[in-house]
Amino acid sequence: MDHEVTLEEVAARPTAVVPAVTTWSEFPALWPVLSGEVWACLRAAGIDRGCRNVMLYRDDPASGGVGVEIGVELTRPCPLTGRVVASSLPAGRVARTRHHGPYAGLGDAHRAVLRWCAAHGLEPSGTRWEVYGPHSDDPAQVWTDVQYIIRGSS
Structure with missing residues (x-):
């Protein structure tokens, strides 16, 4: 699949997340747990839809792992409980693409952004994220x- 990549300025967007430091091998088992905690918190506050899922990643060279924030974009304030905290998707200049189709193809989207940055002389920072569209059982609608974030822009 071809991924069109664009360079854009984005504003910070509020999120409700559970942060963690993990490894890529542990991540597939961890993210559903953290996402579940966030959604339990939101449901307790009467919110059961309208918040897009997000996964923010920051390289953590000191630990050899990756810092993650798993949660949702907040569309309205709500009380946060347990390990769920307020955060935000960063503001700044970003290289962006939209992946259509199954999540298994997301690696292709990430590689496309990195190739595009290299071809345009831009250096991505270790901060990147995914924002998920509405759930659909039809992979063509996903x-x-x-x-x-482009280095030097945040």
Whole structure:
């Protein structure tokens, strides 16, 4: 699949997340747990839809792992409980693409952004994120935005 990549300025967007430091091998088992905690918190506050899922990643060279924030974009304030905290998707200049189709293809979207940055002389920072479109049982209707902060822009 071809991924069109664009360079954009984005504003910070409020999120409710559970942060963690993990490894890529542990991540597939961890993210559903953290996402479940966030959604339990939102449901307790009367919110059961309208918040897009997000996964923010920051390289953590000191630990050899990756810092993650798993949660949702907040569309309205709500009380946060347990390990769920307020955060935000960063503001700044980003290289962005939209992936259409199954999540298994997200690696292609990330590689497309990195190739595009290299071809345009831009250096992505270690901060990147995915914003997930509405759930659909039809893989053709699934989309995910992949964004990388460009070094020197945040």
